[in-house]
Amino acid sequence: MSFPLRAAARWLICLAVLTVGTGLARAQDNAPNVRRLPKNTVAYFSVRSVADFKARFGESMYGRMLRDPALHPIIEEVHGKLSDGLKQFESEAGFSMEELMSVPQGEMSVAVTLGPNAGQFAVAAFVDFTGKEESFQKALGRMNRGMDEQGVKRVEEEVEGSTAVLIQLPEMPQTVKVAPAYCVKGNTFVFVSHVDALRSILTRWDGQHSETLADNDVFQYITDRCRVEGVEGSSLAAWFVDPMSIVRGALSVDPQMAFQAAMAMGIVQQVGVDKLKGMGGTMDLGQGDFDSVGHTFVYMEPAPRSVLNIAQFDEGALGPPSWVSAEATAFSSTRWNIEKAYATVESLVDMFRGPGSTAKALDEFSQNAETGRIHVKRDLIDQFTGNMQSFSDQVGDAGATRDRMLFGLELRNPNAMKGVLARIAGIEGFPGTQREFQGETIYEFSLPAGMLENIPGLTALQDGAAAAEGESTMGLWIAEGRMLFAIDVTILEQVMRGPGERESLSESAVYKR
Numbered sequence: 001m002s003f004p005l006r007a008a009a010r011w012l013i014c015l016a017v018l019t020v021g022t023g024l025a026r027a028q029d030n031a032p033n034v035r036r037l038p039k040n041t042v043a044y045f046s047v048r049s050v051a052d053f054k055a056r057f058g059e060s061m062y063g064r065m066l067r068d069p070a071l072h073p074i075i076e077e078v079h080g081k082l083s084d085g086l087k088q089f090e091s092e093a094g095f096s097m098e099e100l101m102s103v104p105q106g107e108m109s110v111a112v113t114l115g116p117n118a119g120q121f122a123v124a125a126f127v128d129f130t131g132k133e134e135s136f137q138k139a140l141g142r143m144n145r146g147m148d149e150q151g152v153k154r155v156e157e158e159v160e161g162s163t164a165v166l167i168q169l170p171e172m173p174q175t176v177k178v179a180p181a182y183c184v185k186g187n188t189f190v191f192v193s194h195v196d197a198l199r200s201i202l203t204r205w206d207g208q209h210s211e212t213l214a215d216n217d218v219f220q221y222i223t224d225r226c227r228v229e230g231v232e233g234s235s236l237a238a239w240f241v242d243p244m245s246i247v248r249g250a251l252s253v254d255p256q257m258a259f260q261a262a263m264a265m266g267i268v269q270q271v272g273v274d275k276l277k278g279m280g281g282t283m284d285l286g287q288g289d290f291d292s293v294g295h296t297f298v299y300m301e302p303a304p305r306s307v308l309n310i311a312q313f314d315e316g317a318l319g320p321p322s323w324v325s326a327e328a329t330a331f332s333s334t335r336w337n338i339e340k341a342y343a344t345v346e347s348l349v350d351m352f353r354g355p356g357s358t359a360k361a362l363d364e365f366s367q368n369a370e371t372g373r374i375h376v377k378r379d380l381i382d383q384f385t386g387n388m389q390s391f392s393d394q395v396g397d398a399g400a401t402r403d404r405m406l407f408g409l410e411l412r413n414p415n416a417m418k419g420v421l422a423r424i425a426g427i428e429g430f431p432g433t434q435r436e437f438q439g440e441t442i443y444e445f446s447l448p449a450g451m452l453e454n455i456p457g458l459t460a461l462q463d464g465a466a467a468a469e470g471e472s473t474m475g476l477w478i479a480e481g482r483m484l485f486a487i488d489v490t491i492l493e494q495v496m497r498g499p500g501e502r503e504s505l506s507e508s509a510v511y512k513r
Helices: 003-019 050-059 061-066 069-093 097-101 132-150 195-201 217-225 241-250 255-273 309-313 339-353 357-365 374-381 414-425 489-497
Strands: 043-047 109-114 122-126 153-159 162-168 179-186 190-194 235-242 277-287 289-300 330-335 384-397 400-411 433-437 440-447 472-479 482-487
Touching: 003 097, 043 241, 050 061, 050 241, 050 277, 061 069, 109 241, 122 195, 122 400, 153 195, 153 357, 162 235, 162 277, 179 195, 217 235, 217 289, 277 400, 309 339, 339 357, 339 374, 339 384, 357 374, 400 414, 400 489, 414 440, 414 472, 472 489, 482 489
Parallel strands: none
Antiparallel strands: 043 109, 043 235, 109 122, 122 190, 153 162, 162 179, 179 190, 235 277, 277 289, 330 384, 384 400, 400 482, 433 440, 440 472, 472 482
């Protein structure tokens, strides 16, 4: 990379830092940026108000945690590792990172758009610096002087009635065209990686254009579904991604790859991934009794053959069972459509290996005496309803705690599954052992020493229950109409003993809230 190009990249990073650090908000006297971005925006992240975000974050659990004296040594260590880079940045930029990050105050957003030409991606970023005009001009002036000193050329050009600064980079072969530019419009700074994107944005500046991201049907639908109940106006933060448009754009970047791109899109359509229209979400801090509230929505059209059917979920009761204690640190519940997931996998395998190949392979496997004549579909997969729960807790003293986890998979016929497990346990080389506990059979599996060494909280699993020193034990049990699988068998034993005087999670005040 030539010296001017390195310098240009350095100052472009400074411009980008001005725009990346939080997200989007409604400017005080201008249209929201969602009405300035073109309809073909494929990725978008926003924070409604940087000042509001900073204030709410400081009062949130995360902000209080960062101010906790116990974390000061860790924070100081991180600062120490970053100090050399920050010092170099400050000496080259002429101002500190803190000064730069104090500039954004109001609306701020970052987006990726598709240009008029095939595969022409462009990054666009907006910063509302209302109330920090002097600091912004100071930072921008220093960056411009720095680019002058490094020989980075810039020219002013009128774009849609506004004065824009085009940054001229040395010519070099590249697939994605880059023609960076920036513009100061009122109290909003706009930076783009291609001047065509700036033209598209300035054309829509007043928010009255009919072809904006806000008018995108998919974006509208996702935004409506992610509105936080009881919150007036826009959420504090929002995001949106159109993955298929990104894939199509990426495949069309290089004209010489047109044939391969067509083949790739054919496979994408064959497996149904093209039915994924978009995904997005919102987030708010300090809402009522909650530290944070977030919504995520994935929008896709139904398809008879789609790899996305692997992740289909049914409606139904999702509350915690009685055996989940109020001492749980985390709980989750899902109703996975396991039948549709299996049918999807089978159809995809058959698509490449021929009709009926999956069923034939499973039938042949079930004839093998060495594997207990287990039929993976009938004896295992068909036994599960798809209703799954999991929870975790912590045990031990403050200085030596360990995490325990339990997963529950609902069964159609628990007695049949007990028989299947007995057949599996009879296979030569079965890695587990069996033992009786309160009249029930527990299957235990040991983990080799060091297997969980780098996983915090799991390095001290199961005090002394393993047969060999230095090993950790997992447990499996059929009860409560479920297959219960535990990481740390003591949590399984706790469930088997019953709740006793322990309060269940479903009855706890925290969960009900």
